[in-house]
Amino acid sequence: MNTISSKTIRLAEKLGISRFASTAVSGNEVSQVFTNRNPRNLEKMRIGYKPDGFHVDSLGKRYWHKLELKVTGRYVTAIIKHFENGEVLRASTSEWAIKKQLYKTKDTSAYVNLGRVLADRCLQCGLLEIGCFIQPASPDQKVAQFLKAVEDGGVSLKEPEQYKAPRPSDPYRPEKPWEVTE
């Protein structure tokens, strides 16, 4: 199991213990410390650790998930990488399910359709925000069209910042992302 301390969520002190004394009546007891074992939970809540890197680092080191594009002689492959787990999701024009419907596996249409398939898979897997450090030279390029297709598919290509708990002496208290409800 992963480290418990980082995934331990403690009852708000202000609620008091007496509030929960009454729950014992129906048998549904609640302990003071709750543990959520989901390894992606803190990242989804925006408080999980995100590598900070150094200020001289090249682009593409600070991310939870990032999008990578691999171009080989015949095919194009899009990969979603996690900073700890490495490759977690992929879509490629070499896959039969995609290749079957394409005319060529490396033309602009292939790039656009690859973007659409990848966005579809990301939504299925609950990866709605993915860091992207690919900078296409011009907006007419194949790569730019691919990125546009991913964004049109409903995936945001910008990751939110990690929420860091303010220290008592910090001037401001930023809004807690998990308390914001639409």
Next chain:
Amino acid sequence: MALTIRTFLHPKLNNSAISCFKEALRHGHHLRGKPPGVAKSLEQKLEESRYKDPALHYRVDIGLPPPKVSRSQQLQERLKVLKGQKANPALEKVARSKELLINLEEVRKDSATTSAPIFIKNIADHYGVFEHLFGDAYFYPRVPLSIVYESGELDLPVFCGNTIKPNEAKGAPKISYDCDKDSLWTLVLTNPDGHFTEKDKEYVHWFIGNIPGNNVEQGETIVQYLQPFPPKGTGYHRHIFILYKQEKKVDFSKYKKNGPCLNLPDRTFSTYDFYRVLQDDLTPSGLAFFHSDWDTSLKEFYHQTLEMKEPIFEYDFPPPYVRKQEWFPLRKPFNLYMDKYRDPKQINKEFLMRKMKHVHPFKEPPPPLPYPNAQYFDGYIPSWLKLEKRKSRLRWGRINDIE
């Protein structure tokens, strides 16, 4: 340098005094450890720390074997299709004009039998599904599972990690999968993240055993369906559907719960223990899971259905680092320095007392200052106090903890 200093010293000074001078000297830049090109990088060191001995930490595939396909026959068929694509002028025209949009529904359908088992297994590994349910075992979900929640007019399918809110999953979903008519199946929905008392246990939300073919309605309901109920502040909970293939009819009376089973300790479940007992008769073959987090509909659910008060949690951040207290804190502002080591509750109390001084039970509070920094200080006020006053006027720092 050291020699020149020695000449200025009194000859009777002992050696310790000289060594004291020597230690104060700087002998240029020293590299600690090996130079950057030779030493291991952070990435290499992290990889080394993550290394697990494969003789001890190996994983076991407990799923169904992959379907047997004739490679040459498959290749012939695929080449035929590709040739047809190349000879299709209409498709070429659309592709060259950059207007070709492939059918995503068909891609999903085709990949369900080809690449989807690998893709679902990888993403389930990423979400720690196998680790928390089966320990060192894993499986490739060979049977494509289609699960749809019907919420109003919307159909919300369960894939592998998408989010479905509790008020959208109030009723049991519709399940379908392809199988033989004579086969028997078991479906279990568990939540490994939400147990209220034991952190290694799960809550079983739904359990149907001995399902003949894909008629889920005709299966034996062992535990009735219960909607997701992630408490406020605990984030996203995984709710995992696992479809097991049965070798024969299994007696689940040990797990049977009568009625709606709203007493949560009765729903405590462990997939690991469950599978360990029945591993000869069950083979995991289908997998789908969704995330669920708190929404406003849960308050009523806790009060009316579970008949308990709604638990609310808050994430416990590690306390900020404060360096050890010194005997003589030189060049440090005394008020800021002392605040670091005082009880934060006492500081908050002081702020609150100060605030309450100006609160009147019947008068409305004074309006906020339009220009809080342009206020006249009457008489002599030391600079540290001026700063404190400015900070409280601007609402900076610790004052925010009581507001």
